[in-house]
Amino acid sequence: MRRKAICRIMPVGILIKLITSHTKNKLFGVRHFQKLQENTTPDCNLFYNPLEYNIFKRNFQTQAGNPCRHHLNTFQAYGNKEYGVGHGRNALRESGCPVWQCETSDNRTNVQEYDAVRLPHQRYVFWSIESAAWRFVDTNLMKNFFNWTMTYRWDSDMVSPYGYIKPSAGVPLHPTDEQMKNYLSRPSLINYAEGKTKIAAWFVSNCASQSRRNELVRELQRYIDVDIYGDCGTMVCPRKREDDCRKMAGKKYKFYLSLENSLCLDYVTEKFFGMMHEPIIPIVVGFHNHHEKIAPRHSFINVANFESIKKLADYMILLDKNDTLYNEYFWWKSHFEVRNSQQDFNKGMCHLCAALHDTTLPSKIYKDMHGWWDKNATCRTMEVL
Numbered sequence: 001m002r003r004k005a006i007c008r009i010m011p012v013g014i015l016i017k018l019i020t021s022h023t024k025n026k027l028f029g030v031r032h033f034q035k036l037q038e039n040t041t042p043d044c045n046l047f048y049n050p051l052e053y054n055i056f057k058r059n060f061q062t063q064a065g066n067p068c069r070h071h072l073n074t075f076q077a078y079g080n081k082e083y084g085v086g087h088g089r090n091a092l093r094e095s096g097c098p099v100w101q102c103e104t105s106d107n108r109t110n111v112q113e114y115d116a117v118r119l120p121h122q123r124y125v126f127w128s129i130e131s132a133a134w135r136f137v138d139t140n141l142m143k144n145f146f147n148w149t150m151t152y153r154w155d156s157d158m159v160s161p162y163g164y165i166k167p168s169a170g171v172p173l174h175p176t177d178e179q180m181k182n183y184l185s186r187p188s189l190i191n192y193a194e195g196k197t198k199i200a201a202w203f204v205s206n207c208a209s210q211s212r213r214n215e216l217v218r219e220l221q222r223y224i225d226v227d228i229y230g231d232c233g234t235m236v237c238p239r240k241r242e243d244d245c246r247k248m249a250g251k252k253y254k255f256y257l258s259l260e261n262s263l264c265l266d267y268v269t270e271k272f273f274g275m276m277h278e279p280i281i282p283i284v285v286g287f288h289n290h291h292e293k294i295a296p297r298h299s300f301i302n303v304a305n306f307e308s309i310k311k312l313a314d315y316m317i318l319l320d321k322n323d324t325l326y327n328e329y330f331w332w333k334s335h336f337e338v339r340n341s342q343q344d345f346n347k348g349m350c351h352l353c354a355a356l357h358d359t360t361l362p363s364k365i366y367k368d369m370h371g372w373w374d375k376n377a378t379c380r381t382m383e384v385l
Helices: 111-116 177-185 213-220 239-252 270-276 290-294 309-321 323-330 347-357 369-375
Strands: 007-017 027-035 070-074 102-105 125-128 148-151 164-167 198-203 226-229 253-257 281-284 336-339
Touching: 102 347, 125 369, 148 347, 148 369, 164 270, 198 239, 198 309, 213 226, 213 253, 213 309, 239 253, 239 270, 253 309, 270 281, 281 309, 309 323
Parallel strands: 070 102, 125 148, 198 226, 198 253, 253 281
Antiparallel strands: 007 027, 027 070, 164 336
């Protein structure tokens, strides 16, 4: 049975222009639509509290009495027309968005009309989930153009991370030294080292990354065994079975190399969050302290904290031989929840919808997108010692 429409479309122009790296002419078209008197009135006066997700910096609240008023058009992005959100007036509602009154559609009708004029209340949004190290577009050409940003970076207007870690038992994400001493002194109910016969694994397909992670692993292999799965190694685990591969790693290996292809501000992907679900210690490279910001203390090992790869290998060998020290890295498992599902990834869209409903936000424009996106990312190349 066809569901009765909630709102009638009245095309008053708002446009969000979307710049991404994989396909051309990606647009988010947004337009007001006004509420008709119907049997069921959607509640648009919702409070959106992004602090619930421990990643967003500000709250958005619609004005009292505001109707559902935004229509969001999504065209293909990152190879997916629906981009994991879906189409229709309930798409964001089904994604769990507190403010969901934004309709998604792939209807290209009137796109040229929308793109022709930007009215004072329109918002152009720079959107990217790719590392700033990969220059797919020339941001020098984007001066005085975008109003908002939606990326994985914490200083974006709408933060859209690959995942986040949420306290679930009243334990702070970053305990004090005294609190950590207490947590680590408690005996582990599970021996996470039991049954593990191998020391380290790495799943990788890009053999020439900007971060020089391949050089790091080659140096590490001088001191410990590292099994490399994928195009850059000799081990095999199909990419289409990523969940099974991660579970296999958590069962057989004590450490996993969660190495990103570039080292830029806040760029932490599924390579980290996916493995945080498993009983394995992630090895990361982070020069911006972003892992420390988003993950519990003593839940991973940062290569940047060691004088050399030899020192890192020595520490891994120490943990491999001492189950008590190894198990301390899992103290947080019963106190936190790792969130990186598609619905969790959609939080950025939720944040965008909430922002579109907030009429109190001041006007804003990015005068220098190259400075904000490229220079402020402070991308680095690792020196392997």
